[in-house]
Amino acid sequence: MEAKPLSVDExxxxxxxxxxxxxxxxxxxxxxxxxxxALLVSQGMKLPKFTKTGTTIAGLVFDKGxxxxxxxxxxxxxxxxxxxxxxxxxxxxxxxxCGAGTAADTENVTEMISSxxxxxxxxTNTQSRVVMALTxxxxxxxxxxxxxxxxxxxxxxxxxxxxxxxxxxxxxxxxLPYVTMxxxxxxxxxxxxxxYTRKENINEEQAMELVKQAILSGIxxxxxxxxxxxxxxxxxxxxxxxxxxxxxxxxxxxxxxYEFKRGDTQILKRDVVQFEADDYDKQxxxxxxxxxxxxxxxxKP
Amino acid sequence: xxxxxxxxxNNGGTSIALAGKDYAxxxxxxxxxxxxxxxxxxxxxxxxxxxxxxxxxxxxQADRHTLHSVLTSRMQMYQLEHGKEMSTHAVSEMLSxxxxxxxxxxxxTFNILAGIDNKGEGFxxxxxxxxxxxxxxxxxNGDGGVLAVPMLDNFVMKKHRQLEDKxxxxxxxxxxxxxxxxxxxxxxxxxxxxxxxxxxxxxKEGTTHEIFQLRKD
Numbered sequence: 001m002e003a004k005p006l007s008v009d010e011x012x013x014x015x016x017x018x019x020x021x022x023x024x025x026x027x028x029x030x031x032x033x034x035x036x037x038a039l040l041v042s043q044g045m046k047l048p049k050f051t052k053t054g055t056t057i058a059g060l061v062f063d064k065g066x067x068x069x070x071x072x073x074x075x076x077x078x079x080x081x082x083x084x085x086x087x088x089x090x091x092x093x094x095x096x097x098c099g100a101g102t103a104a105d106t107e108n109v110t111e112m113i114s115s116x117x118x119x120x121x122x123x124t125n126t127q128s129r130v131v132m133a134l135t136x137x138x139x140x141x142x143x144x145x146x147x148x149x150x151x152x153x154x155x156x157x158x159x160x161x162x163x164x165x166x167x168x169x170x171x172x173x174x175x176l177p178y179v180t181m182x183x184x185x186x187x188x189x190x191x192x193x194x195x196y197t198r199k200e201n202i203n204e205e206q207a208m209e210l211v212k213q214a215i216l217s218g219i220x221x222x223x224x225x226x227x228x229x230x231x232x233x234x235x236x237x238x239x240x241x242x243x244x245x246x247x248x249x250x251x252x253x254x255x256x257x258y259e260f261k262r263g264d265t266q267i268l269k270r271d272v273v274q275f276e277a278d279d280y281d282k283q284x285x286x287x288x289x290x291x292x293x294x295x296x297x298x299x300k301p
Numbered sequence: 302x303x304x305x306x307x308x309x310x311n312n313g314g315t316s317i318a319l320a321g322k323d324y325a326x327x328x329x330x331x332x333x334x335x336x337x338x339x340x341x342x343x344x345x346x347x348x349x350x351x352x353x354x355x356x357x358x359x360x361x362q363a364d365r366h367t368l369h370s371v372l373t374s375r376m377q378m379y380q381l382e383h384g385k386e387m388s389t390h391a392v393s394e395m396l397s398x399x400x401x402x403x404x405x406x407x408x409x410t411f412n413i414l415a416g417i418d419n420k421g422e423g424f425x426x427x428x429x430x431x432x433x434x435x436x437x438x439x440x441x442n443g444d445g446g447v448l449a450v451p452m453l454d455n456f457v458m459k460k461h462r463q464l465e466d467k468x469x470x471x472x473x474x475x476x477x478x479x480x481x482x483x484x485x486x487x488x489x490x491x492x493x494x495x496x497x498x499x500x501x502x503x504x505k506e507g508t509t510h511e512i513f514q515l516r517k518d
Contacts, residue, residue, distance in 0.1 A: 054337070054492075073518075078313075078444055080490045183337050219518045223337045223492040226518035251514035254482050258456065264464045 054224020056184025057087060057098035058192070058214045059153040059164045061177045061199045062207035065235035066155035066162045069211035070098045071184065071219050072244070073226035080226070084244070088232045092117050092128040093239060095156030096232045097137075100182035101169060102149040109150050113137055130156040130163035134173060142171025151181045157234050184218025184225040191217045208233060212246055219248060309361055309409045310335065313493025314346060315445030316357040317480060318415040319457055320423035320438055324473045324504045327415035327425075328480050329357040329443075330488070330515065332496040342496035342517065349508060350376055354389045354416035355501045356396070359443030360430070361409035368408050371399060389418045393426045393434060400432030407431055411442040416503045423503070445491035452483045477502060481513055488515045 041047060054075040059068045070087035073080055089097045089110035095117075099106025113136045117128045134154055141148055152167040166179045178196050180188040191214040196202075202210070208231055218225045229246040232239070316329035329346040332339060347357045348369040356372070358365040375395060379387050387395070393414055400408055412428040427440035439453045456479050459465045471479070480500060488495045495518070500511045 075492060078492050080492065083489065221339060223334055223339065226492070226516075248516065248518045250485060250516055252481065252485065254485055256478055256482060258452075258482070260462075261464055264462045266461070266463050 054184070054222070054226075055087065055100040055182030056180065056188050056215050056218025056222060056225040057100050057153045057182050058180040058185075058188045058211055058218075059098065059155045059166075059178065060192070060196070060202075060207050060211050061155075061162050061164050062202045062204060063199055064162070064204065065157045065233065066164050067204075067207045067211045068096055068098050068153060068155045068232040068234070069215040070230045071215055071225040072228045072230060073219075073224070074103055075224055083227050086230065086243070088230050088241070090114060091133050091154070092121070092156065094158060094234060095128060095130055095133055095154070096234060096239070096241075097133070097155070098153040098181070100151045100153075105148045105150040106152065109137065109140065109148060110152070113140070127158055128156075129158045129160065130154065130165070134163075134165050134167065137167050138171045138173050141167065141169060146170040153179055153181050155232075155234060157236050162234070180214065180218075182218070182222075182225065184215075184222030187217040187221040188214035204233060204235070208242075208245075216246065308406075310363075311360065311409075311444075312340070312362045313444050314359050315441070315443035315449065315484075315487055315491065315494045316346060316359050316411075316413055317441050317446075317449050317453070317483060318357065318413045318425045318427075318439065319453065319471075319476055319480065320415065320425040321473060321476055322470045323417070323421055323423060324476070324502060325355075325415040325417060325423035325425060326473075326476050326480050326500065326502050327355050327357050327413060328484060328498050328500040328513070329359065330445075330484070330494045330496065330498045331512070332494060333362055334493045337492075339496075345499050347499045347501060348373065349501070350392055350414075351386045351389070351416075352508060353386075353418070353503065354392045354414060355503055355508065356412060356414050357442070358410040358412045359446075360411050364408040365410050368399065368410055368412075372396065375399075389414075389416055389424065396428065397432040397434050400428065400430065404431055413440045413442055415440075415501075417505060421505050443494070445487040445494040448487045448491055449483050452479070452486060473502065473504070484513065484515060 054073055055071060057070045059066060068088055072084045074082040074085045087098055089099055091097050091110060091114045097110050099110060113133055116136060117133060121128055137152065141150060146169045149169050151169055154167060155164045164179060166174050166181055177199055178192045195210055211231060212229050215229045227248060228244045231242040231245050313334040314330050314332060318327040331343055331345060333341045333344040344362060346359060346365060347355060349355050350372060358368060376387055396414060407430045409430065411430060414426040416424065418424050425437050425440050426434045427437055428434045439457045441449045454460050457471060459467050484498050495515050497515055498513045500513050502509045
């Protein structure tokens with residue numbers, strides 16, 4: 001039986017729906033709510049803040065490898081969301097990546113490229129090359145036109161030597177002997193420009209100290225960066241991840257315990273409900289708390 | 302297409318004050334910031350107007366500087382005309398009027414006036430940008446103010462606490478300790494507050510001033 005040809009209106013709706021579904025099938029961002037959001041903003045709604053990493057990140061090539069450094073403060077607007085987060089992400093045993101920008105974006109994009117490289121290593125049985133991570137990252141970010149807000153410092157050592165690159169949110173990359181990114185990049189770069197010497201003339205200890213000073217400059221002079229310094233040293237032989245190699249101190253620590261005694265908060269009503277756990281729950285509980293099969297008593301509030 | 306020109310700027314910071322039976326403590330941090338940069342770590346937000354009244358202003362540094370200059374001149378003029386220092390009640394009213402005078406081009410300052418009154422009791426007055434004010438037991442202002450409120454509500458006002466003796470007054474040392482620990486707590490979580498803080502303790506005997514070091518990151 002012949003299909004009835006669609007009228008003009010029906011065809012338009014059909015085409016629009018088909019392309020809409022096609023986009024969803026292929027993955028990618030769904031901008032369906034963009035108009036609604038714009039309307040709400042014009043009516044006074046506040047958009048939620050993304051956790052950004054404010055951030056100072058830096059990288060340096062020395063005679064035998066690369067040193068990557070990062071601060072540890074994550075901000076949501078003017079508030080510190082995390083005082084000690086990790087901004088140096090694992091890509092491969094010989095490749096690490098510092099991330100600035102939207103925290104979710106840097107985390108997810110580095111994890112994704114890391115899995116892709118793991119699969120590559122399983123397939124080829126060879127060490128990953130830094131340019132592989134670089135190309136995958138830049139192609140992905142360019143495809144998303146800067147909407148994935150990740151500014152990265154990618155560094156590692158492979159069979160072709162030490163490499164250090166920056167990747168910008170829109171997908172461009174640079175290859176340099178020393179780099180900084182993030183809101184504290186100017187403070188860190190000032191330290192680098194003053195003290196950098198050619199890679200043949202700088203050894204691992206000096207390189208670590210220089211990167212540490214650059215990150216500290218960002219921590220002290222940029223409000224978006226703070227707390228502690230993380231370093232990662234990568235050479236042909238080894239990779240050392242120095243978490244919190246330097247911690248900023250509080251000049252006067254809290255000197256009093258502000259405690260609330262039991263009963264300070266008014267209890268209006270108390271209801272105790274005994275759950276009868278089935279066998280599976282009991283087993284899980286026992287395993288988790290290394291008990292024998294005794295029934296758990298609820299402790300008195 | 303242009304965004305226009307704004308006459309105002311937020312230089313960040315926090316101020317806290319609390320009043321006791323015979324003392325008042327007022328504190329404000331010393332960091333001046335614009336956007337993500339620090340302009341200076343040593344900018345005081347506090348001016349001592351008389352031996353008994355101290356003023357702290359958060360908001361825009363330029364307006365704060367002008368406002369404090371205007372008030373200081375007025376204090377001196379009063380002293381010369383009347384042969385005595387302005388009473389604290391008069392100071393609080395004068396500040397209110399000075400702010401309202403600029404109702405249509407406001408001083409971008411959020412003020413707290415703290416000290417001891419003529420009877421020797423501690424007071425804290427908290428102002429909005431156009432001069433509306435109210436006496437309170439404790440007050441906060443600035444970007445980090447909201448982070449300090451829960452600590453003060455709990456340990457000064459003892460709100461929601463069943464076991465605490467609400468009639469027992471806080472001693473001056475307990476209050477000073479609370480202010481310092483509250484400042485540390487705010488500095489941990491708010492980026493425009495930090496570096497150091499001016500802490501003024503006002504009693505019948507006089508006013509002491511301390512610079513309390515805070516995190517500089």
